Amino acid sequence: MKYVFTDRMSNVKASAIREILKATADPHMISFAGGNPAAEAFPVKEIEKISADILSHDPISVLQYGITEGDKGLIEAATSFFNRHEQALKDGDKMLITSGSQQIMEFAAKCLCNEGDIVICENPSFLGALNAFKSLGAILKGVEYKDGQLDLEALETILKQQPKPKFMYLIPNFQNPTGMTMSLEVRKKVLELAKKYEVLILEDNPYGDLRFEGDAIPSMKSLDQDGLVIYAASLSKIIAPGMRVACCIGPEEIVNKFTVAKQASDVHSNLWAQKVMARYLTEYDMDAHIQSIQKIYKDKCQLMLTEMKKYFHPEVEYTKPTGGMFIWVTLPKHIDMQLFVKKALEKNVAVVPGNAFLDDDTKECHSFRMNFSTPTDAKIKEGVKILGQLTYDMY
Ligand SMILES: Cc1ncc(COP(=O)(O)O)c(C=O)c1O
Missing domain, CATH: 3.90.1150.10 (Aspartate Aminotransferase, domain 1)
Structure with missing residues (x-):
């Protein structure tokens, strides 16, 4: 065959x-x-304790089917966690719990790109996301760095092109693979360009909490006033990637569309992992x-x-x-x-x-x-x- x-x-x-x-x-x-x-x-100990407690006192709550949007308790816990230093989730936004942030990349391409549509990425960028975009028929256009920051002129040249790119995929904090961080000034300029050319930003921020030097820079999601940013916030790098729990935060209309994509993909994220994460975020000292x-x-x-x-x-x-x-x-x-x-x-x-x-x-x-x-x-x-x-x- x-x-x-x-x-x-x-x-x-x-x-x-x-x-x-x-x-x-x-x-x-x-x-x-x-x-x-x-x-x-x-x-490990904390996850073991929470998990044992749930399985002995309320096992069906984690063994049953759940709703696609995500466990209510986790949505509440994750909302206050990701809003603790800045406003990531604002009026008009919604959160969807996903199976890792990798799934957000897939939904972005699935819901926003037709075959042959352009997705802008940093050059270099996270391979898992690039493969997700390509596997759904998107064409990648990479933007290089100049003097340690994204080359904004090169970015604008691509944004001007017709047909218009569908979104820019950016990792502003401690980028994978370069470890570089986008300055506040560049974040603001990228947002201005996104507004000018009406091109969405998919901001991927799995490493933001892993800052060990200097002050945090606001996310583009928190700076955005125009519904331009879809934000991928993962718990993989700060709690446990094997649990596959991440949060997509974005304008309600987009997140609703991603939710339909998720129904067709895996129905909902692992309920045991979601409930354990919710309790870990609320019962332990995350800071x-x-x-x-x-x-x-x-x-x-x-x-x-x-x-x-x-x-x-x-x-x-x-x-x-x-x-x-x-x-x-x-x-x-x-x-x-x-x-x-x-x-x-x-x-x-x-x-x-x-x-x-x-x-x-x-x-x-x-x-x-x-x-x-x-x-x-x-x-x-x-x-x-x-x-x-x-x-x-x-x-
Ligand atoms: C930049 C970036 N985004 C997303 C992911 C995927 O993370 P998750 O475990 O949330 O799917 C990774 C994993 O290495 C990553 O480096």
Whole structure:
């Protein structure tokens, strides 16, 4: 039997990261390729306690079907949590609980894009979202960075094009894969452009609470007065990604459409996970929990940067994140990045080739992504030393 797949899936490859992660199953491998929370960052005891309590006192409440919009208790708890520092959910907005924020990316493309429609993304950007958009027939147009910020002129050039792009997908805080953060000024200018050209923004903010340096910058969602922003707020990176709980906040009409898409996709998000999350958010000290994770990632990031400074060739450039989980490393132009990544893998160190995060992965790229949240301190030291040696060997 010859299996025939759709045209729209033909240009979506298995995630390069998932393929590399397969190699990292080898216990000798030092992986800087993932993007997982640190093992010590999970509130295991608390989740165990809440879960046992629900299952012994009110099991049917989590074993029964639920409503598509999400558990009422979680919507209330998540609303006050995501509104605690700024107004993310405003009059005219609605929240939908989704199965991870990955599902929000899928709904955005499913509900807003016809085949061949344009979605603007940062270049590079989060591969999972790019694949979701492509799998639903969208065409990606990447906007590069200039002097450490999104190139607004390049953005406007794409926004002017006809037919008009359907939305811009942006990760303003500690971006995946670069670790960079969009300044307040650029956020405001992007909003002005969105208003001028009437193009929606899908603001993805899974890392916002993982700031370990400097002051928080308001989300574009909180700055928006014109119903231009759909906001993806995930609990994956601050509580537990395996529970698959995220919140989509946006103008009611859009969220209602996403809700219909969700009915066709998975009916509702896992009810056990939603009820446990609701109780965790309300019964425990979230500020203390978040501060403890920020400390873990601050230490790991500093350690990785210190080791990189010690061992990497001085002509290798890299971002210095103030939060999140990633560092973006750029090799001198004469070093073949793909070969570098291959040789690193042969020496049992995994990093992700940067071209995997581009709107078109055949474009020239000299960068790769390193993750500091998952590896232990010992592995960070060992792995960075090996990569550092390679930067000299291949120079
Ligand atoms: C930028 C970005 N958005 C969304 C996601 C997906 O997160 P979730 O677990 O909420 O689906 C990730 C996961 O790595 C991410 O890096």
